[in-house]
Amino acid sequence: MINRADQSIDIETFYFSAKEGEPLDQIITAIEYAANRGVSIRIIADAKFADIYPEALDGLNAAENIEVRRISF
16 A cells, blocks of 8 residues: 555554564554655554653654654653
């Protein structure tokens, strides 16, 4: 689904924690490729867990075409 997106991707998740080699690592790579193709990516994650596991979300938020928001669930 991520690889076929051509306009936008919206993701809502309770937490977003990635470790190299874990399954989510492949999803993060696909999200980055989609953003590089010009797809608009919006991610909403729980603020508490985003503060505990900030690396993946902060890295994505720094990329062009990716917006990350932290909210309290």
